[in-house]
Amino acid sequence: MNMQYRRDFLTALRLALKAKFLWMAIGVVLVVALAALLSSYFGARQPATVALDVGFSTIRLLMPLLIVLLAQELFSHEFDKRYYLNSLTYPRGRHSLLLGRFVAMLAMLLVLLLVLGLLQVVLASFIGGLYPQATPVAMGQPYLVVMLFMALDLLVLAALATLLGVVASTPSFVLIGTFGFMLVARSYGAIIDLLSSGGGQVGNAEGYRASLGVLGYLLPDLGALDIRMLALYGKPEFLPADWPWLLLSSLAYAIALLALAVWALQRKRFA
Amino acid sequence: MRSQAYRSLLLVLLGFVVFTATSQWRARTPAPEAPVIEGRVVIAAPVLLVLFGGDRFLAANLETMRLAATGVDWGQVDTGYLIRAQQEVAELNPCHEDNYYLANGLLTWGGAEREGTEVLRRAMHCRFWDELPAFFYGFNQAFFNKNIAEASHALELAAQRSSGNAAGFRKLAIMLQAESFADEKLALDYLTQQRDAASDPRLRAMLDKRVIRLRGLVVLRQAKRLFEKRNGALTSLEQLVEFGLLPALPEDPLRLGYELREGQIILKKMKIAGMEDQS
Numbered sequence: 001m002n003m004q005y006r007r008d009f010l011t012a013l014r015l016a017l018k019a020k021f022l023w024m025a026i027g028v029v030l031v032v033a034l035a036a037l038l039s040s041y042f043g044a045r046q047p048a049t050v051a052l053d054v055g056f057s058t059i060r061l062l063m064p065l066l067i068v069l070l071a072q073e074l075f076s077h078e079f080d081k082r083y084y085l086n087s088l089t090y091p092r093g094r095h096s097l098l099l100g101r102f103v104a105m106l107a108m109l110l111v112l113l114l115v116l117g118l119l120q121v122v123l124a125s126f127i128g129g130l131y132p133q134a135t136p137v138a139m140g141q142p143y144l145v146v147m148l149f150m151a152l153d154l155l156v157l158a159a160l161a162t163l164l165g166v167v168a169s170t171p172s173f174v175l176i177g178t179f180g181f182m183l184v185a186r187s188y189g190a191i192i193d194l195l196s197s198g199g200g201q202v203g204n205a206e207g208y209r210a211s212l213g214v215l216g217y218l219l220p221d222l223g224a225l226d227i228r229m230l231a232l233y234g235k236p237e238f239l240p241a242d243w244p245w246l247l248l249s250s251l252a253y254a255i256a257l258l259a260l261a262v263w264a265l266q267r268k269r270f271a
Numbered sequence: 272m273r274s275q276a277y278r279s280l281l282l283v284l285l286g287f288v289v290f291t292a293t294s295q296w297r298a299r300t301p302a303p304e305a306p307v308i309e310g311r312v313v314i315a316a317p318v319l320l321v322l323f324g325g326d327r328f329l330a331a332n333l334e335t336m337r338l339a340a341t342g343v344d345w346g347q348v349d350t351g352y353l354i355r356a357q358q359e360v361a362e363l364n365p366c367h368e369d370n371y372y373l374a375n376g377l378l379t380w381g382g383a384e385r386e387g388t389e390v391l392r393r394a395m396h397c398r399f400w401d402e403l404p405a406f407f408y409g410f411n412q413a414f415f416n417k418n419i420a421e422a423s424h425a426l427e428l429a430a431q432r433s434s435g436n437a438a439g440f441r442k443l444a445i446m447l448q449a450e451s452f453a454d455e456k457l458a459l460d461y462l463t464q465q466r467d468a469a470s471d472p473r474l475r476a477m478l479d480k481r482v483i484r485l486r487g488l489v490v491l492r493q494a495k496r497l498f499e500k501r502n503g504a505l506t507s508l509e510q511l512v513e514f515g516l517l518p519a520l521p522e523d524p525l526r527l528g529y530e531l532r533e534g535q536i537i538l539k540k541m542k543i544a545g546m547e548d549q550s
Contacts, residue, residue: 042336044471046368050332057329135368135401186325191317194362223325233366235400 004092008100012074016108019073024066025112032058032116033123040127048128048137049232055120056228063109063154064182067161068175074101075165076174084270095262102162102258109154117147138234146231152250153225157182159257166264188215189223220253313355316362331364339373354378354386361390365397375407380462380481382527384415395425405429406440413447414458422447455492459485480524487521491529491536507531
């Protein structure tokens with residue numbers, strides 16, 4: 001049993017390397033470094049904060065792209081190119097293929113996130129040394145918490161991409177579905193906030209708010225997982241009071257998606 | 272079988288002919304008069320949020336950069352545009368330091384104090400540890416709105432947040448309540464200090480214009496005090512020149528000018544179409 005998972009894990013790593021994952025990861029690191037460095041020139045009074053802020057945003061946009069590419073490589077192409085004729089003929093359960101590969105995908109993403117996190121620490125201390133700010137960035141424990149919440153956001157997206165990779169009949173649907181989900185789940189909470197505070201832009205703000213609020217029962221609030229103000233301004237008050245519930249609900253959602261993916265693969269009929 | 276193929280080819284030809292003819296026809300009919308849009312378009316905060324992939328911080332950052340780079344052309348500030356755009360940024364991320372700082376420097380002292388002060392108010396609430404926005408906000412409330420109660424409240428807030436300057440803020444609040452000080456001189460000192468601390472030459476040039484504008488106000492108010500000591504109430508600014516107190520009225524580099532209202536000389540405000548003066 002244990003052997004099988006490990007074999008799937010290693011196969012997944014090999015598949016990802018064959019698909020030039022390493023080069024993509026290096027590209028992501030370069031883009032994040034460039035974006036953070038260049039944007040710091042535009043932060044007149046807070047260059048390190050702006051650099052860290054743009055760095056977080058770049059990571060949050062590029063990592064889902066990697067998730068999609070990995071999910072296409074590890075799941076969609078498996079069925080597309082009929083690799084399953086080989087990989088599923090051994091005497092073993094289908095779930096071990098899915099879980100082994102999912103864990104491999106997650107491991108690669110977390111390693112990359114770790115590298116990016118260290119890169120940001122170096123950049124922030126370098127830029128912070130050039131111009132002392134009134135409110136310095138907090139790169140210690142608050143930064144770690146922010147990165148953990150971001151990892152959870154990526155876990156939910158990876159679980160969704162896995163599910164789509166199993167059920168979708170074309171690889172491009174993994175891309176569309178994951179990014180569409182990401183866009184809605186990350187923005188609806190903030191849009192509800194803006195409509196209730198700002199107003200003025202639409203006539204019937206209350207009606208919009210009520211109908212958007214329904215989304216809260218269908219999608220996890222990924223926008224709330226973005227607690228970067230904790231690290232940007234270094235004030236513990238920016239940690240939302242309901243953070244245990246936030247973590248638990250997102251984690252439960254990811255597990256549910258993954259279980260759904262296992263169930264879908266068990267019942268999948270291959271032509 | 273062959274006639275079938277020709278028939279579909281015929282249909283292709285027919286379709287393209289009809290398409291070409293109707294597009295020619297459409298091109299000939301005159302287009303309806305396009306509504307004239309004045310000023311640059313500002314995208315509302317919720318739409319910006321979606322455009323930037325649901326990331327309000329990225330939207331706030333890139334908008335601030337864009338405003339810093341394009342809102343100011345050849346040293347002239349497009350105030351009407353900046354007013355609306357910076358308020359959207361203040362909704363996306365009210366804690367953004369560059370945004371409130373630029374809004375205070377360029378909007379508040381450029382004739383749009385109500386909008387600049389609103390950006391400051393949001394920054395004061397979001398940056399609950401920072402004394403500067405609270406001080407700016409309190410000062411603007413006293414200087415522009417004459418709202419002494421709100422001003423002392425904000426200055427007290429600044430004093431609570433400050434580690435080194437609490438006494439100064441409290442003293443200012445008390446002086447405001449006693450109405451015992453010439454606020455334009457303090458404002459001039461303050462703006463001059465801000466200008467000298469600016470490292471960007473273009474920002475410095477822009478703040479310099481506002482310093483010159485404020486210096487004109489100080490000169491005018493001094494002359495008015497002299498005038499009123501001798502001749503009684505001043506009825507128009509030109510009287511200062513007629514009575515020989517000033518060689519000429521001071522020139523405002525922002526070309527907004529000064530005005531006499533309710534017995535006091537004030538900085539003339541920007542007139543924005545559709546916005547009533549509520550002071």
